[in-house]
Structures are given as structure tokens and as C-alpha cells.
Amino acid sequence: MKLPTHQQCLELFDTYKVPLNIKEHCLKVNKIAVFLAKKLQESGVKINLDVVDRGSLLHDLFKIAAIENPYPNKFHKRAFTPEELAMRERLRQKYPGKFENEIAYEELKEPYPKLALVLKKEGDPYNRTRNWEESIIHYVDMRTLRDDIVSLDARFAYFEEKYKRDDPFWSDYLPYCRQEEKKIFQHLSFKPEDLDKACGEA
Known part of the structure; x- marks a missing residue:
């Protein structure tokens, strides 16, 4: 499988003018996801660590394009720069109505087709057939609010408030x-609520 290097992934954050708060979220998800993947490998689960590393790092590369209100509000305080807002507008014009995982697939499918598909499937909330790599990335993203690890209950309370639905x-x-949480933690020696602590002690 052709993959970008970790450094090339970091360079994409500059290429696409990714705001700092989104980058910090991606870096936190990357740290926890790689930790989980290594622990699962140690327990005998077959996982492509490079896919988890690159996929978790890039999972929200295009998040700004999916943000409806890009100006400071109760859910995000940071003011995006004119350069970041210009990139958002460019992406929204190129991919109208698309979410970040769909844009990632379109932007990366030529150089990295399999990684692009991982990003598309990992970020699709209607997908219920994730492989191990996709499950790890998706689960850690669901546990990460900004750059803090929270419970699934806390994360979903945030979702329900921010993205109200009928x-x-x-x-x-x-x-x-x-x-997904049970699937992952049945192979591990620590509990979901100890994830951040376990990673910090590793």
C-alpha cells in the first residue's frame, strides 16, 4: 500500500492551511490511536500501524470545509485567519455539500487510493463495517473533544448540542x-476510562 510518510502528512496541514485547533485535535487523535494500535498488536491483533498513523493524522484534514459557522462561537473560540477562510471557501466551492471524509477521499485518491478509502470509510457515520485500522481511528476520534480525551457519553452530549437533529x-x-469500544478493549489490560492515563504512562 502506497502511503505518505508521517512528515509528508504534517506538510499537508500547511498545504491546506489547516487551523491550529484542528491540527491539535488531529495530533491528539494520532497519539492515542497509534498507542492503541501498538497495544492491540502486542495482544496479537493484526493491524497495519502505518495506516493507523497516517489515517489518524489526516482524519480531519479538511474539517474546516464542513464547518457551517466558521466564526467564533460557543463551540469554538478561535478566529480563523483570512488564509484559512479562503481555503475553506475554495474547498466548499470545489466540493459542495461534502463532508471532510468525502473531501479527503477526493483529494487523496490519486496519490494514495487505499488511504483515501480508509479516510472515507472511517469518517462515514453510517458505515458499520470498519476494519481494525478504521475502527481505531474512528473510536479515538469519538473519544477526543478538541484535544482532550472524554467518555463516549460526554462526546455524544456535545454532538447532540452542536449538531441538533429531529x-x-x-x-x-x-x-x-x-x-466498537468493547471490540477494542476486550484485547487490552486497561479500561476505556483509563485510556488517556495509560497512553501518558507509556
């Missing part, structure tokens, strides 16, 4: 994420 989407989505 259907039971969030209440249907949470049980799936709990299943």
Missing part, C-alpha cells in the same frame, strides 16, 4: 460506538 441519529449511533 431524528434519533445520535441515540442510534452511540450503541455502535459502544460496540
Whole structure:
């Protein structure tokens, strides 16, 4: 599988003018996801560590394009720069109505087709057939609010407040994420609530 190097992934944050707060979130997800992947490998689960590393790093590369209100509000305090807002507008014009995972697929499918597909599937909330690499990235993203590790309950409370819906989407989505959590932690010696501590002590 052709993959960018870790350094090349970091350079993409500059290429696409990714705001600092989004980059910090991606770096936190990357740190935790790689830690989990290594622990799962140690327990005998077959995982492509490079895919987890690159995929977790790039999972929100195009997040700014999916943000409806890019100006400071109760959910994000940072003011985006004119350069960042210009990139957002460029991406939204090129990919109208697309979410970050869909844009990642379109932008990266030529140089890195398999990684692009991982990003597309990992970030699709309707996908229920993730492989191990996609499950790890998706799960850690669900546990990471900005650059803090929180419980699934806390994360979904945030989702329900920020992305209000008239259907039971969030209440249907949470049980799936709990299943993913069980799938991962049945192979590990620590509990979900100890994830951040375990990673910090590694």
C-alpha cells in the first residue's frame, strides 16, 4: 500500500492551511490511536500501524470545509485567519455539500487510493463495517473533544448540542460506538476510562 510518510502528512496541514485547533485535535487523535494500535498488536491483533498513523493524522484534514459557522462561537473560540477562510471557501466551492471524509477521499485518491478509502470509510457515520485500522481511528476520534480525551457519553452530549437533529441519529449511533469500544478493549489490560492515563504512562 502506497502511503505518505508521517512528515509528508504534517506538510499537508500547511498545504491546506489547516487551523491550529484542528491540527491539535488531529495530533491528539494520532497519539492515542497509534498507542492503541501498538497495544492491540502486542495482544496479537493484526493491524497495519502505518495506516493507523497516517489515517489518524489526516482524519480531519479538511474539517474546516464542513464547518457551517466558521466564526467564533460557543463551540469554538478561535478566529480563523483570512488564509484559512479562503481555503475553506475554495474547498466548499470545489466540493459542495461534502463532508471532510468525502473531501479527503477526493483529494487523496490519486496519490494514495487505499488511504483515501480508509479516510472515507472511517469518517462515514453510517458505515458499520470498519476494519481494525478504521475502527481505531474512528473510536479515538469519538473519544477526543478538541484535544482532550472524554467518555463516549460526554462526546455524544456535545454532538447532540452542536449538531441538533429531529431524528434519533445520535441515540442510534452511540450503541455502535459502544460496540466498537468493547471490540477494542476486550484485547487490552486497561479500561476505556483509563485510556488517556495509560497512553501518558507509556
